[in-house]
Amino acid sequence: MRYLPLSDADRTAMLARIGVTDIDALFADIPADKLLKAPVDLPRRKGELEVERQLGRLAAKNVPASSVPFFVGAGAYKHHVPATVDHLIQRSEFLTSYTPYQPEIAQGTLQYLFEFQTQVALLTGMEVANASMYDGSTGTGEAVLMAHRITKRRKAVLSGGLHPHYAEVVRTLSHMASDSVVSAPASPLADEDLISLIDGETSCVVVQNPDVFGNIRDLRPIAAAAQAKGALLIAVFTEAVSLGLVESPGAMGADIVVGEGQSIGNALNFGGPYVGLFAAKQKYVRQMPGRLCGETVDAEGQRGFVLTLSTREQHIRRDKATSNICTNSGLCCLAFTIHMTLLGEAGLKRLARINHANAVKLADALAGVKGVSVLNKAFFNEFTLRVPGKAADVVEKLAGKGVLGGVPYSRLAPEAGLDDLILVASTEVNSDDDRAAFVAALKEVL
Amino acid sequence: MLNNQGRPTAAGEATGSAHPTFTGNRALQVEEALLFEIGRADCTGVDLDEPASFSPRLGGLERKGDIGLVGLSEPETMRHFVRLSQKNYGIDTGLFPLGSCTMKHNPRLNEKMARLPGFSDIHPLQPQSTVQGALELIDQLAHWLMVLTGTSAVAMSPKAGAHGELAGMMAIKAAIDAKGEGAIRNVVLVPESAHGTNPATAALIGFVVKPVPAQDDGTVHVEDVKALLGPDVAAIMLTNPNTCGIFEPQIVEIAKAMHDAGAYFYCDGANFNAIVGKARPGDLGIDAMHINLHKTFSTPHGGGGPGAGPVVLSDRLARFAPLPFIRRDGSHFALVETADQAGDVQAFGRVTAFHGQMGMYVRALSYMLSHGSDGMKQASEDAVLNANYIRAGLEDLMSLPFPDHPSMHEALFDDTWLKDTGISTLDFAKAMIDEGYHPMTMYFPLVVHGAMLIEPTESESRASLDLFIMTLRDLALRAKRGETERFSAAPFHAPRRRLDETRAARNPILRWTPPQPIQQAAE
Numbered sequence: 001m002r003y004l005p006l007s008d009a010d011r012t013a014m015l016a017r018i019g020v021t022d023i024d025a026l027f028a029d030i031p032a033d034k035l036l037k038a039p040v041d042l043p044r045r046k047g048e049l050e051v052e053r054q055l056g057r058l059a060a061k062n063v064p065a066s067s068v069p070f071f072v073g074a075g076a077y078k079h080h081v082p083a084t085v086d087h088l089i090q091r092s093e094f095l096t097s098y099t100p101y102q103p104e105i106a107q108g109t110l111q112y113l114f115e116f117q118t119q120v121a122l123l124t125g126m127e128v129a130n131a132s133m134y135d136g137s138t139g140t141g142e143a144v145l146m147a148h149r150i151t152k153r154r155k156a157v158l159s160g161g162l163h164p165h166y167a168e169v170v171r172t173l174s175h176m177a178s179d180s181v182v183s184a185p186a187s188p189l190a191d192e193d194l195i196s197l198i199d200g201e202t203s204c205v206v207v208q209n210p211d212v213f214g215n216i217r218d219l220r221p222i223a224a225a226a227q228a229k230g231a232l233l234i235a236v237f238t239e240a241v242s243l244g245l246v247e248s249p250g251a252m253g254a255d256i257v258v259g260e261g262q263s264i265g266n267a268l269n270f271g272g273p274y275v276g277l278f279a280a281k282q283k284y285v286r287q288m289p290g291r292l293c294g295e296t297v298d299a300e301g302q303r304g305f306v307l308t309l310s311t312r313e314q315h316i317r318r319d320k321a322t323s324n325i326c327t328n329s330g331l332c333c334l335a336f337t338i339h340m341t342l343l344g345e346a347g348l349k350r351l352a353r354i355n356h357a358n359a360v361k362l363a364d365a366l367a368g369v370k371g372v373s374v375l376n377k378a379f380f381n382e383f384t385l386r387v388p389g390k391a392a393d394v395v396e397k398l399a400g401k402g403v404l405g406g407v408p409y410s411r412l413a414p415e416a417g418l419d420d421l422i423l424v425a426s427t428e429v430n431s432d433d434d435r436a437a438f439v440a441a442l443k444e445v446l
Numbered sequence: 447m448l449n450n451q452g453r454p455t456a457a458g459e460a461t462g463s464a465h466p467t468f469t470g471n472r473a474l475q476v477e478e479a480l481l482f483e484i485g486r487a488d489c490t491g492v493d494l495d496e497p498a499s500f501s502p503r504l505g506g507l508e509r510k511g512d513i514g515l516v517g518l519s520e521p522e523t524m525r526h527f528v529r530l531s532q533k534n535y536g537i538d539t540g541l542f543p544l545g546s547c548t549m550k551h552n553p554r555l556n557e558k559m560a561r562l563p564g565f566s567d568i569h570p571l572q573p574q575s576t577v578q579g580a581l582e583l584i585d586q587l588a589h590w591l592m593v594l595t596g597t598s599a600v601a602m603s604p605k606a607g608a609h610g611e612l613a614g615m616m617a618i619k620a621a622i623d624a625k626g627e628g629a630i631r632n633v634v635l636v637p638e639s640a641h642g643t644n645p646a647t648a649a650l651i652g653f654v655v656k657p658v659p660a661q662d663d664g665t666v667h668v669e670d671v672k673a674l675l676g677p678d679v680a681a682i683m684l685t686n687p688n689t690c691g692i693f694e695p696q697i698v699e700i701a702k703a704m705h706d707a708g709a710y711f712y713c714d715g716a717n718f719n720a721i722v723g724k725a726r727p728g729d730l731g732i733d734a735m736h737i738n739l740h741k742t743f744s745t746p747h748g749g750g751g752p753g754a755g756p757v758v759l760s761d762r763l764a765r766f767a768p769l770p771f772i773r774r775d776g777s778h779f780a781l782v783e784t785a786d787q788a789g790d791v792q793a794f795g796r797v798t799a800f801h802g803q804m805g806m807y808v809r810a811l812s813y814m815l816s817h818g819s820d821g822m823k824q825a826s827e828d829a830v831l832n833a834n835y836i837r838a839g840l841e842d843l844m845s846l847p848f849p850d851h852p853s854m855h856e857a858l859f860d861d862t863w864l865k866d867t868g869i870s871t872l873d874f875a876k877a878m879i880d881e882g883y884h885p886m887t888m889y890f891p892l893v894v895h896g897a898m899l900i901e902p903t904e905s906e907s908r909a910s911l912d913l914f915i916m917t918l919r920d921l922a923l924r925a926k927r928g929e930t931e932r933f934s935a936a937p938f939h940a941p942r943r944r945l946d947e948t949r950a951a952r953n954p955i956l957r958w959t960p961p962q963p964i965q966q967a968a969e
Contacts, residue, residue, distance in 0.1 A: 001825075002816075003551055004825060004828055005910075006828050006831070010908040014832075017838055018831075018838045026831065029695045030725050034725050035724060035725055036725060039820050039823055040726070043819065044818040044821075048816070051812055059564025060579065061578050063568070064563035065568065066563060067563070070569075072569040072571055075800070076570055082492060084520055088527045091527075092537075093535070094749055095552065097535060098750065099750035099751075100750065104945060106533075106535065108534035108749075109534055111533070112527070115482070121957050123513060132751075165799035168796040169799065171795060176616050176652065216504055243513075244513070247508065267805075268567055269804050270565065271799070272605065272803040272804055273605070298946065300943050306947050308954055321646040321649075325609075326608040326641075326642075327753050330748040330750035334749065341523050342492050342523050343491075344488075344515055345487045345513050345514070348515060350490075350494045353496070358497075376503075378505025378507065395573060399573040404572050404573070415786070
């Protein structure tokens, strides 16, 4: 077997050195009747070529985003990732290293985490950021728990513009922890009255911006109302590129900011792995979940970096920890850091303008199709289309025409009764031809 | 002080070397400034054209002012991150015996497969008719996991081991609630030797954690468990093989005792790699067990993630699996994403957006197909053989806390043998760095004083193990001879000398901030 260096002669000699005659002597603690006598019922080993063929056949049954006019978003976005990013994250020393528990031989990981934390803090307009979470949705669940710890209250208010999967993650966690959640109804027009839901029991208000329907929200009145009642504003985003153009959640008064970082540096990957971004006000740092990287010096006074404030974490505090999280999303956050380094301030802002411009062009083109309307007044690179008939059927028919034209909202939240809405995203990858193909296909299927 | 090119501002600043250099560099070991010290606000390594003039529709909520980010051109970016990478130790650098973490070889075929556009460039919410191959892959991986564990269901979506624990414990809580016992059964038993994630997970969803004492032989005894059982006990969380590297001999009896008491058995599967193809956790009586694809099935650790933690479920828990899951109908695969589609499954909700770690699934299945049933059994046997070979090579010099049981995939030593040397486990670990090794896991499990947990994995050759054993023997003899400084001041040859973690925690600096102008700083 190509991955196993030992020969049978090695094995025999090593067993002799250990002082046993049979490998099963080392498995003696397994009850004899539970020790498998024969290999399990699965295929035998395969060479590289055979594995490539078998997996290649499965891959070929899927339709990659790059192969069609592609407008699917709703929490994951198709962006162009520079070739440099994927090359660098495959450097052995990044790819095959562990959590930096031995900082003297992990400065590479630690320094990029410090750079990542700085980039995230700047982007979100917050004072501190952690070394990442699994993804935006799990980060949102953790943010709610953090708000409960800070306010010593246990009721979260969720905006109707929060991605339904994110809301479901929060509700699941809260239900299990016997915390309460008030969910505002879905609000495609961003006209919900969240402020009236905030009371003296509320620990936090969770608002996504741009929201799942693509609307850009002014968080300032909600922040003020929440804070007046002693609650925190948790601002959520699923499209990190929007932060290059839209006012930062920090500047609008958020106490905790959490979001999905997939858009920068990471492929679509059918939903994972992604990278959760998590930032907060400095005064809450000791209640944050996840890894934190901090600056220090070595025995000779040279600057270096270490994981720090670990007394918050499970391996020290066990059942009193701020979270059970053990890893971050290391390699995905490296990809984010590299892509953000390549973009820089100038590149990110331009990328954001291109995204917005493409979405505006697409919205105008689609709004011209008979029977179709765009619901949003303000949006970034995603908006909501109202179509005659069932959105799910329209999207499926579009796919039949070779256009992946968005996400029916009913797929995310069938119970909302909003069966005629399609969430449509447009990024820098879309060309004029893609837009024309979408418009033509939509006219045909309606 | 470094200038904005990352270079010292005056000659001779670099110290700490017998032969100081102007740059502070040491040949291939090149110092690298922070991105924010060398980047420029107007510099970009991505060529994008400004869009044609248009009217923005941002509702007046445009960002005002500078973000504060900096950029680098492509060659500078490449050099910055390559230099950073050279300050890291990885599996490809050398033996990485980090116990409990399973740092085995990461085959590059798996990386290549995960990057096929048919897997990496598909969106989680594009129509299911356009991702049938992806759903089939997840279904295949689920099948392999169920066969290897002897279970009948698996929740695929958890994002990491600890997340799998959470999903598994949620399934247990849902099952208890369904029986109407939610108000009574709120205690979870956790051995003192457990990973910290176990009690943290249980506490996160409102369970009260009760410790199970560790016995002198490093295992959990069924009598100790029985003594704690009562109508209030919901589950036990037990790692097997356990964190001392021992297969729990009474696991079947413990499982039976839990079930007889109406409680569940959560098995922490972090060490499943020792028994793949040798024993099936389902046969042992477990009800739920997460599988770290990044340990047992070689998906890269990536400097701390991303992981993947599917959790297998027994018949008793199968119908409480979280959303989403895949339902096969002939050759068609349907993704069940919402409660109204779930049928008999009383899904307790959702633990993450979308469907889990597809990128990791592809890598893990690529590993499984490559090894096959025969290769995976051999891998487990080699991992156990290598650990016992190291143990045999060191046990006369270093102390074994639990000599009566064979080790599984990792050998646990304590620091009794360092008594009176003035050298700690930490010092010994740092001296290993100078010898070109990543240290073993230190101070875990907590039930052993000054623990040193060594897991070589199956990826090491006999020659590699021999050199490792000789190196540790040499260090051990030097420690016993009183060569204290070699240990207490180590490492000498790493990119950094020992780092001051206390200072980092006392005055946390968690991000770069621009240097204060001199006049301001003086005020």
